[in-house]
Amino acid sequence: MQPSVGVSVPRVDGAAKVAGTALYVDDLPPLPGELHGVTVRSRVARGRLRGVTFDPAIDWSDVTIVRAEDVTPNVVALIVDDQPVLAADVIRHAYEPVVLLACADRAKLARAAAAVTLEVDPLPPILDPEAALSADAVVEGRSNLQKRYLITKGAADVGDEASLAAIEAALAGCEVVVRGRYTTTHQEQLYLEPQGLIARWDDHGVHVVGSIQCPYYVHKALTKGFDLPADRVHVTQAVTGGGFGGKEEYPSVLALHAALLARKSGRPVRMIYDRKEDLEATTKRHPAICDVATGCDRDGTLRVLAMRVVMDGGAYVTLTPVVLSRGALHAAGAYRWRDARIEALAAATNTPPNGAFRGFGAPQTIWAIERHLDAVARELGRDPLDLRRQNLLTIGDTTATGQKLAFSVAGLECLDKARADSGYDEKRRRGPVATGRVARGIGAATFLHGAGFTGSGERNLKGKAAVDLVAGGRLLIRTGSTDIGQGTETVFRQIVADAAGLPIGAVDYAPVCTTHVPDSGPTVASRTIMIVGSIVESAARKVAARVAAERDRAGGTFAEAGDRLIAAGEVTELVQYVSPDYVKWDDATYKGDAYPVFAWSCFIAEVDVDLDTFETTVVGFWSATDVGRAVNPVLCVGQIEGGALQALGWALTEEIVWKDGLIQNPRLTNYIIPTALDAPHMTTALIEEPFPFGPGGGAKGIGELPMDGGAPAVAAAIEHATGLSLGALPLSPERLLAASRRNAL
Amino acid sequence: MSLTDLESYELLHAPSLAALVALVADRHASGLHTVLLAGGTDWLVEQESRPPLPSGVEHPVVLDVSRMPELRALEVVSGEGGDRLRVGAAVTYLELRRSAVVGERAPLLARMAADVGALQIQARGTIGGNLATASPAADGVAALAALDADVLVESVRGRRTIPFSALQTGYKTSTRAPDEVLVAVEIALPSRGAPFVWRKVAARRAQAISKVALAGVAEVEDGRVTRFGVGMASVAPVTARLPTVRALALSRPIAEIDAASVDRAVEADVSPIDDVRSTRDYRLHCAKALVRAWLRQLGARG
Numbered sequence A: 001m002q003p004s005v006g007v008s009v010p011r012v013d014g015a016a017k018v019a020g021t022a023l024y025v026d027d028l029p030p031l032p033g034e035l036h037g038v039t040v041r042s043r044v045a046r047g048r049l050r051g052v053t054f055d056p057a058i059d060w061s062d063v064t065i066v067r068a069e070d071v072t073p074n075v076v077a078l079i080v081d082d083q084p085v086l087a088a089d090v091i092r093h094a095y096e097p098v099v100l101l102a103c104a105d106r107a108k109l110a111r112a113a114a115a116v117t118l119e120v121d122p123l124p125p126i127l128d129p130e131a132a133l134s135a136d137a138v139v140e141g142r143s144n145l146q147k148r149y150l151i152t153k154g155a156a157d158v159g160d161e162a163s164l165a166a167i168e169a170a171l172a173g174c175e176v177v178v179r180g181r182y183t184t185t186h187q188e189q190l191y192l193e194p195q196g197l198i199a200r201w202d203d204h205g206v207h208v209v210g211s212i213q214c215p216y217y218v219h220k221a222l223t224k225g226f227d228l229p230a231d232r233v234h235v236t237q238a239v240t241g242g243g244f245g246g247k248e249e250y251p252s253v254l255a256l257h258a259a260l261l262a263r264k265s266g267r268p269v270r271m272i273y274d275r276k277e278d279l280e281a282t283t284k285r286h287p288a289i290c291d292v293a294t295g296c297d298r299d300g301t302l303r304v305l306a307m308r309v310v311m312d313g314g315a316y317v318t319l320t321p322v323v324l325s326r327g328a329l330h331a332a333g334a335y336r337w338r339d340a341r342i343e344a345l346a347a348a349t350n351t352p353p354n355g356a357f358r359g360f361g362a363p364q365t366i367w368a369i370e371r372h373l374d375a376v377a378r379e380l381g382r383d384p385l386d387l388r389r390q391n392l393l394t395i396g397d398t399t400a401t402g403q404k405l406a407f408s409v410a411g412l413e414c415l416d417k418a419r420a421d422s423g424y425d426e427k428r429r430r431g432p433v434a435t436g437r438v439a440r441g442i443g444a445a446t447f448l449h450g451a452g453f454t455g456s457g458e459r460n461l462k463g464k465a466a467v468d469l470v471a472g473g474r475l476l477i478r479t480g481s482t483d484i485g486q487g488t489e490t491v492f493r494q495i496v497a498d499a500a501g502l503p504i505g506a507v508d509y510a511p512v513c514t515t516h517v518p519d520s521g522p523t524v525a526s527r528t529i530m531i532v533g534s535i536v537e538s539a540a541r542k543v544a545a546r547v548a549a550e551r552d553r554a555g556g557t558f559a560e561a562g563d564r565l566i567a568a569g570e571v572t573e574l575v576q577y578v579s580p581d582y583v584k585w586d587d588a589t590y591k592g593d594a595y596p597v598f599a600w601s602c603f604i605a606e607v608d609v610d611l612d613t614f615e616t617t618v619v620g621f622w623s624a625t626d627v628g629r630a631v632n633p634v635l636c637v638g639q640i641e642g643g644a645l646q647a648l649g650w651a652l653t654e655e656i657v658w659k660d661g662l663i664q665n666p667r668l669t670n671y672i673i674p675t676a677l678d679a680p681h682m683t684t685a686l687i688e689e690p691f692p693f694g695p696g697g698g699a700k701g702i703g704e705l706p707m708d709g710g711a712p713a714v715a716a717a718i719e720h721a722t723g724l725s726l727g728a729l730p731l732s733p734e735r736l737l738a739a740s741r742r743n744a745l
Numbered sequence B: 001m002s003l004t005d006l007e008s009y010e011l012l013h014a015p016s017l018a019a020l021v022a023l024v025a026d027r028h029a030s031g032l033h034t035v036l037l038a039g040g041t042d043w044l045v046e047q048e049s050r051p052p053l054p055s056g057v058e059h060p061v062v063l064d065v066s067r068m069p070e071l072r073a074l075e076v077v078s079g080e081g082g083d084r085l086r087v088g089a090a091v092t093y094l095e096l097r098r099s100a101v102v103g104e105r106a107p108l109l110a111r112m113a114a115d116v117g118a119l120q121i122q123a124r125g126t127i128g129g130n131l132a133t134a135s136p137a138a139d140g141v142a143a144l145a146a147l148d149a150d151v152l153v154e155s156v157r158g159r160r161t162i163p164f165s166a167l168q169t170g171y172k173t174s175t176r177a178p179d180e181v182l183v184a185v186e187i188a189l190p191s192r193g194a195p196f197v198w199r200k201v202a203a204r205r206a207q208a209i210s211k212v213a214l215a216g217v218a219e220v221e222d223g224r225v226t227r228f229g230v231g232m233a234s235v236a237p238v239t240a241r242l243p244t245v246r247a248l249a250l251s252r253p254i255a256e257i258d259a260a261s262v263d264r265a266v267e268a269d270v271s272p273i274d275d276v277r278s279t280r281d282y283r284l285h286c287a288k289a290l291v292r293a294w295l296r297q298l299g300a301r302g
């Protein structure tokens, strides 16, 4: 049997998507009696809702109306129960849902939505996360400090209160101390398919089908929201056009809205956001402010790190604590520190809740530490990559949380490979090259990204997946892990095929519906291949072993033996994830093995900067990434290149423009993501340093990692080309012009 | 907000230009609006952000002009004053890019067309639509300004020519009457090989509205500029024609023009603003840089 793992088999879902026959949720044919649903939102960032009026010029008899008083309990179940399903009397952000409407006639529905007037007494909104920490409460009765973490190591490990003075003392003892502030902005996931789903009720309970990343999150929200037993909630994933984290927690809100309208109207309700509503109302990447101070020896040996991170959580907590945690855990970057103090805070503001987005807090802190290392290199007169190489973590080193790295650590190899591929040394030696009014420069970032849930997360999560034996010698994978465009369906088939010794064509993937597949944990955190992949691998091995035993007993092919087993009863293996024993984590002290393993990478960008207009063009991009094992090399490279391009957008052009808490550019024409023409040619090397507990011979999670290194690499390249060092994203021409004027002073 | 109304619109094709202008005039006289639809790349976007139509109002009639033969000309007309290029209002950017005669005789138009939207928009969007929408950010209008185009319009009162210099009256307004249909633009062709510039500054390489764009055409004889046209997008309420810069360029031997006087002239000619796409400061900076580069290309100092 030819192995499937390691081969770039074509994507199983590819043909239907290319041909346009894949059915995304809004392509699903209307159900009998179906209504369309819309949301009326506050449009004021903060205020008191005095009342709602419905223009009598509209005939409301065929319009279903849901308001806060129709919702009990009026809360979206997440980490903290602070977010109402519909705002009742307090408005906490500009896109707060207040009224839901449904009607069969879409044109009438649009008129009806325009005929609802919200009477709001506006209050001055709290918009600055740092100021919010000492401002009055965004959510009454709750602190604006949504979460705080403290990580200490070495000299700073003297208790919370004493740690600040201790780290300052450690800094004071260093030969070279560098301080800096680095900030990042909101970023929209901008999946191709906006959010949408269809809800209906029948004798079996509530059914929801939609564009969903984590069906069991939606399941939980509906179970709690309608106080239903688990078996009366049925959540099905439709073909999903991208998620990047944006369809992690938000679909729970949408599902509650649609299900409320469906219950009240007694009809199926379809709610599909258009791009504007999606851009305005759904979650975005948390902006962050990072203050960094480091101390090192004259020879470049890094010693002391102090970082304070403030993230803007938005009006409600949602997943902010988890994002903040990952941010804090990546703040030390890929480097050895003797002493470290990392303090991370999240603040509530009157802006829509920020949430999950590829990288999940890490890109913000890696931006800070990577930019900062460039500043340290400048201070020392060292080449930035040399400085990184000197301090990169290797086997035997311990991270800021005291995690001892024992295997699968290839940061150095990644650095050396990308450095050689890009001609970095030669290009740095030559210095920035000016052609007319265009300057060319090159810059790098090295980084790591933890794969899987943080700390004891996987142990608590107890993710499950099953493999069934099906007639004719086939296997069926049943998992709650979704394919949202990243290739899960294909890669899981490859893993299972090899585990069972079957061709990939003999493996099927069950439609993801919570009624039929087990909860494998959410499709997040770079955990799908590494964690859930290892579960399906082990389930497949168990099924295959049973078939092999039957063949030993009575002969025949895999199919014949399998069919005999099936005739005697259902053959299925449900496996629950077992966290490797070595993973030890203490949530109270934030010490131990933050992640089972890290993926490692080095990104190098080459840019042209027009010295008249300060437009930046990325003209070359090289990377080397330690992925453990590339189950499907083309898909793996696709993840890295797609993520890198998303990072280039964040670096150069993506910016939500706010005015009084309202978004000024909620459109594709003015929220600027890169197009295909903006994508540089990318040279992407995969380095395979296997993770002993990974599937397919050692795969590690790399879904989020490529989001981390793009922005700092581009900023470093711009600095090389122009001498302008920017600490704030995006690196827009307007910002570069302003920096050039500051430099000229 | 509302593309949901579209289903109720009526889409008609007029059998001839004469029938078209008659219909437009008729409806106009009774206070009714008629939409002329060419590529739809401006109009449909506008519909999306428009509030929904109240129920009961008469829905507009939409007339597809994209295939009207009179609006589809793309040819060189030779006359006494020299060769003129006629571009029908319904000619698309892609047709401009692909036309041999445009590439040879009015390469500015071809270069501009390659920078509009991306291929999909270029295949639908038209010069007439660009002119009618009259956005100060319009790329096509900037190029037509640089070429001092004549705009041909027709109504039941007959056909007339509006010189570009007499077209714009303010933000998205013009001297074209509401019932006048754009038929074509005509350009006095510059001499073969005449220097030109097209430089668009935008947030990305495609699908981006100009932060600033400069279109320019010139003829230089014996070190003196004899023809000089510019159009600049996104620096004023209308497409900026930079009269002070023009006067400066024509005033003395090109080699005697220095960067500082160019900067002063640009500052007198533009009034950019802060908006969601860029800042006044950046736009002013780019406007100066682009004009300086253009005049350097013609032989100016520094």
Ligand SMILES: Cc1cc2nc3c(=O)[nH]c(=O)nc-3n(C[C@H](O)[C@H](O)[C@H](O)COP(=O)(O)OP(=O)(O)OC[C@H]3O[C@@H](n4cnc5c(N)ncnc54)[C@H](O)[C@@H]3O)c2cc1C
Pocket: B035, B036, B037, B038, B039, B040, B041, B042, B043, B044, B045, B065, B071, B089, B090, B115, B116, B117, B118, B121, B124, B125, B126, B127, B128, B129, B130, B131, B132, B133, B137, B138, B139, B140, B180, B181, B182, B183, B207, B208, B209, B210
């Ligand atoms: C994604 C995207 C990117 C874009 N990028 C650019 C860009 O880079 N640069 C740029 O300048 N523009 C850009 N545009 C705007 C638009 O494409 C152009 O303005 C285009 O020229 C409009 O032409 P159209 O044929 O599509 O106009 P339509 O939308 O068909 O019509 C626009 C207006 O003109 C009127 N009209 C059309 N024909 C006539 C006529 N013969 N007589 C009288 N009135 C008429 C219509 O009634 C309507 O009011 C972009 C648009 C989109 C959607």
